[in-house]
Amino acid sequence: xxxxxxxxxxxxxxxxxxxxxxxxxxxxxxxxxxxxxxFLVLPLVAVFTQAFExxxxxxxxxxxxxxxxxxxxxxxxxxxxxxxLNLVFGLAASWAIAKFEFPGKGTLLTLIDLPFAVSPVIxxxxxxxLFGRQSALGPWLADHDLKVIFAVPGIVLATVxxxxxxxxxxxxxxxxxxxxxxxxxxxxxxxxxxxxxFRVTLPNIKWGVLYGVILCNARAMGEFGAVSVVSxxxxxxTNTIPLHIEILYNEYNFQAAFAVAxxxxxxxxxxxxxxxxxxxxxxxxxxxxxxxxxxx
Amino acid sequence: MSIEVRNVTKRFGTFTAVNDVSVTVPxxxxxxxxxxxxxxxxxLLRIIAGLESPDAGSVFFEGExxxxxxxxxxxxxxxxxxxxxxRHMTVFENVAFGLRVRPRGSRPPAAEIRAKVMDLLKLVxxxxxxxxxxxxxxxxxRQRVALARALAVEPKVLLLDEPFGSLDARIRQELRRWLxxxxxxxxxxxxxxxxxxxxxxxxxxxxxxxxxxxxxQMGTSQEVFEHPATPFVMTFLGQSAxxxxxxxxxxxxxxxxxxxxxxxxxEDSRPAAGYAxxxxxxxxxxENGGGGLWATLRHVSPAGAVVKLELTDPEGGSLQAExxxxxxxxxxxxxxxxxxxxxxxxxxxxxxxxxxDPPDTPRAPRA
Numbered sequence: 236x237x238x239x240x241x242x243x244x245x246x247x248x249x250x251x252x253x254x255x256x257x258x259x260x261x262x263x264x265x266x267x268x269x270x271x272x273x274f275l276v277l278p279l280v281a282v283f284t285q286a287f288e289x290x291x292x293x294x295x296x297x298x299x300x301x302x303x304x305x306x307x308x309x310x311x312x313x314x315x316x317x318x319x320l321n322l323v324f325g326l327a328a329s330w331a332i333a334k335f336e337f338p339g340k341g342t343l344l345t346l347i348d349l350p351f352a353v354s355p356v357i358x359x360x361x362x363x364x365l366f367g368r369q370s371a372l373g374p375w376l377a378d379h380d381l382k383v384i385f386a387v388p389g390i391v392l393a394t395v396x397x398x399x400x401x402x403x404x405x406x407x408x409x410x411x412x413x414x415x416x417x418x419x420x421x422x423x424x425x426x427x428x429x430x431x432x433f434r435v436t437l438p439n440i441k442w443g444v445l446y447g448v449i450l451c452n453a454r455a456m457g458e459f460g461a462v463s464v465v466s467x468x469x470x471x472x473t474n475t476i477p478l479h480i481e482i483l484y485n486e487y488n489f490q491a492a493f494a495v496a497x498x499x500x501x502x503x504x505x506x507x508x509x510x511x512x513x514x515x516x517x518x519x520x521x522x523x524x525x526x527x528x529x530x531x
Numbered sequence: 532m533s534i535e536v537r538n539v540t541k542r543f544g545t546f547t548a549v550n551d552v553s554v555t556v557p558x559x560x561x562x563x564x565x566x567x568x569x570x571x572x573x574x575l576l577r578i579i580a581g582l583e584s585p586d587a588g589s590v591f592f593e594g595e596x597x598x599x600x601x602x603x604x605x606x607x608x609x610x611x612x613x614x615x616x617x618r619h620m621t622v623f624e625n626v627a628f629g630l631r632v633r634p635r636g637s638r639p640p641a642a643e644i645r646a647k648v649m650d651l652l653k654l655v656x657x658x659x660x661x662x663x664x665x666x667x668x669x670x671x672x673r674q675r676v677a678l679a680r681a682l683a684v685e686p687k688v689l690l691l692d693e694p695f696g697s698l699d700a701r702i703r704q705e706l707r708r709w710l711x712x713x714x715x716x717x718x719x720x721x722x723x724x725x726x727x728x729x730x731x732x733x734x735x736x737x738x739x740x741x742x743x744x745x746x747x748q749m750g751t752s753q754e755v756f757e758h759p760a761t762p763f764v765m766t767f768l769g770q771s772a773x774x775x776x777x778x779x780x781x782x783x784x785x786x787x788x789x790x791x792x793x794x795x796x797x798e799d800s801r802p803a804a805g806y807a808x809x810x811x812x813x814x815x816x817x818e819n820g821g822g823g824l825w826a827t828l829r830h831v832s833p834a835g836a837v838v839k840l841e842l843t844d845p846e847g848g849s850l851q852a853e854x855x856x857x858x859x860x861x862x863x864x865x866x867x868x869x870x871x872x873x874x875x876x877x878x879x880x881x882x883x884x885x886x887x888d889p890p891d892t893p894r895a896p897r898a
Contacts, residue, residue, distance in 0.1 A: 416615035419582055422602050423609040424629035424684055434632070438619040 282500050285493035297494035302471045306479035307498070309387065313462075313475060314455040317394040321451050322444070325402025330436075333410030334418070347403050350396055359393050359464025366392075385467030390475065393461040398454045405447030409440050442517045446510065453506040457499055532593045532687040532720050533558045534579060539588035541574050548574040549585070550744035556688075556737075558593075559718045561711070563731035566741035567767065572724045573612075573692055575741070579722065580690050581605045592687060608681030608719075610691040614673045616665040622676050623661040626651055629684035651679040654713070671702040678710075682717075691723035695730060707734050728768045732756055740764050762880045765806045772812060772850045772874075774805040783879050787824035787844050792879055803881040807874035812852035814840060814862060815871045823873030826850055828864050840864075842872060 287294050297303060328347060332340060350358060366372055366383035376383060383389045417439070421431045437444070459477040466473040468482065476499060483492035534556040541549040549571040556562045564572040577583040579590055581602035590597045597605055617625050626648045630639055639647070652658040655675035665673055674694060681689060694710065695703040711734050714721055725731050731738045732752040740747040740755060740763075747767075748760040759765040766773075774785035779800035783792035788805065795801065813819070826842035829849075838859040842850040850872060854862065864870055 416611050416613060417617055420609070420611060420615040420617070420680075421628065421632070423580060423582070423607060424632065424680070425603050426628070426632040427603070430632045434628075435617055 279500060279504075282493050282496050285489055286497040288490050288493075293490060294494045294497075297491035298498070300491065302474065303479060303491070303495055305471045306474045306476050306495070309390070309473070310456050310475045312387070313391050313394050314452055316391050317398055317455045318448060318452050320395055321399045321402050322448055324399055325404075325406055325447055325451075326444070328403040329406035329410050332407050333413075334415055344407070347400050350398070350400050355397055355458065355460030356464055358396050359461035362389055362392050362396070362461075362465050384465055385469065385473060387473065389465035390462050390473060393465045394455050394458055397458050397461045398451045401451035401454060402444065402447035405450070406440060406443050409443040410436075413439055442513050446513045446517075449506055449509050449513065453502060456502055534688055534720060534722065535591040535594070536575065536579065537589050537591065539575065539578055539585045539590065541571070541578060541583060541585050547744050549578065551588070552741075552744070552746055553588075554739055554746065554749065556720055556722055558720050560736045561714045561721045561723070561734065562737045562739060563735035564722060564724045564739050564741060565726070565728060565731040565767075566747075567726060569743075570741040571744040572726075572741045576690050576692055576722060576724050579688075580607050580609050582609070606684065606687045608678075608684065608686030608689040610674070610677045610681050610689070610694055612693040612696050614665070614677040616673055616676055616680070618665050621662050621664055622652070622657065622668070623648055625665070625676055626680045626683050628680065648679075648683065651683055654682075655679045669702075670698045671706055674698065674706060678713075682719075686719070689719045689721040691721065693725060694723055695725070695727075703730070710734060732768070740767065742767070759878065762804060762806065765878055765880070769808060770851055771806040771808050772848075772852075774807075774848075774877075776803060776805070777801060778803045778879065778881055785879075786846055786848065788822070788874070788877075790822050790877060794879075795881060801881050801883075803879055805874070806878045806880070807876065809839070809851045809853040810837070811874055811876040812850065813873045813875050814842075814852050814854055814858070814864075815873070816862065816864070818871050819873055823871050825869050826872045828866050828868050828870055830866060831859075831864070833859070840870075842870065844872075 286297075298307075328343075331337075332344060363384055364370055366376060366389065368377070368384075381388075383392070413436075417435050418431050421435045426434065456475075457477060458475075459481075462475055463478060463481075466475070466478055468474060468478060470479075470482065474482065476495060480492050480496050480499075483489075483495065534554075536552060536554045539549055539552050540547065552571070552575060554562075554575075564575060566572045574583060578585050581590075581597065581600065584598075592605070617628065620628070627644050630644045630647065633639075649658055649661070652661055655678055657672060657675055657679070660668065660672065660676075665676065668676065678691075678694075695706055698706065707730055723735070732755075735752060737750065738752055738755050739749045742763050748755050748764045750758075755764060756768055759768060765771055774788050776783065776785035776788075777800040778784075778792050778795040780798050781791065781793050781796045783790050783795075783803060783805060785803065785805040790805075792803075795803075813823070818825075824844055826844045828840060828842050830841040832839040832841075836856075837853040838856060840852040840854065840859075842852060844850055852872060862870075
């Protein structure tokens, strides 16, 4: 065999890869399915069985309960602030990193990844240290009657911090792959900065933007650790959905806890569906659809 | 509209891409910036366009300084090396882009834009592809769309960066003849960048040969080809046999060659090198009046309009000669035979002591 040319060796190897014994194929597949069943499907089913344990009526009663409803609204508000902020930040950061050369680019990239590397609890603590009563800013904030920690602003800040890498991380490789040429061409043709962004750059990165926004939103709504530290767990005031679930659970109100949790499970499923749709669109840019958009 | 580049210098970090370059492009001419990669030709083109700003020097259009004018208002047509077509737009929308982004006041009505774009697409013979996307076109078609798009804004000058660089050889030749005809038709002052000397000599009115950020020579195709100013230009513009040696007392002693050199009558010797194009080498069986050398025939490539001979001189140097088919048949030479090679035309470059760039030759001269 050692005397064989490389080509035939590779051919032999390729053939063997295709004729893997059926038993091995089945075994590998079984392990994967079993793993997914135990760690993904089973918990998901459990969430919904628990949620509907006492019937559909009880399920909706749990969601309509005033504190639960407040938690849902606070979560939506937080996401509504954090996601657009991080969209703007992500666009600016990825534009700067992909299109310009400047010293400290590597450091900036590392800093963008920081929230991924830091435990969410620490992220929350940072804001307590910055804006809490014991902090340097504390007395000034108290004098002006501004509440950050144990209030909505703190929750929003912590959420923004935890979710800021999502859009930027998604867009940087996309923008780097696209390069500068189309923007330069647009500039030579007389287009202004905003025209270039909306007519040339954005259409090229729109699916990346959407993908980043979906992931950012899912994390913003589901974040527990960082928000838990800054929220103070005031029922009906500073509880987001994940915090509310925890409280219900700690009170042994399992049915209500899982009913609210099912909302996050729905969000997760919706996110996964949206993510696959976007991924599918990125893989095959269908010209017809874009023509429809222009007509609209 | 004429273009004048005056004393332009551009540095990227410690690398000087363009070094004190001055060029004038007369109105309506097609000029090639020719040079190896890293010679600064693309940087110079981008400076003319306004895509880069020079560290020193200025660019004038029709005598008007462009330093304070942004690329948006310079009215240049720029064709990028990789076309840079807007991939999410159709061919039509690509060409219409420059008209559609104009401010409301100066933007032509939609019907006018449509008519104009279709005219341009007819000019580049692509009107039947108006609804396609760039990804559905061939390289040559994309190139022509890029050209139509550049022309749509009625530019005052047209700049092309390696316009045929990423096309295959046959399309390349077709397209460059087509570009020449188009230029003859619209007479727009144009500058194109290329590393292909054949392309430059074939298409351009004038050729600017660049090397290491400086201009090595400027002139018509014929001038630079027949009267290269430096060894660099000589070797860059085509293959040549090199004979290194020295000049002394009205004679040049170049390895196996010794010829008269009346330009240098001093008794002190100077290092020099002689260059001969393959088609300027006469190959015979008999010694033909002296001034040549005996070389061994190594290889014959009979395919093509001329027959290429590869020979080795007594000192081991390799020589390329080109003879016509008739000469080759008459010569009837076999590989391994000894033949007499005599340069009909020999360009001798004497190395000056105070020369500013002595290592000007891209390839080391063979001894």
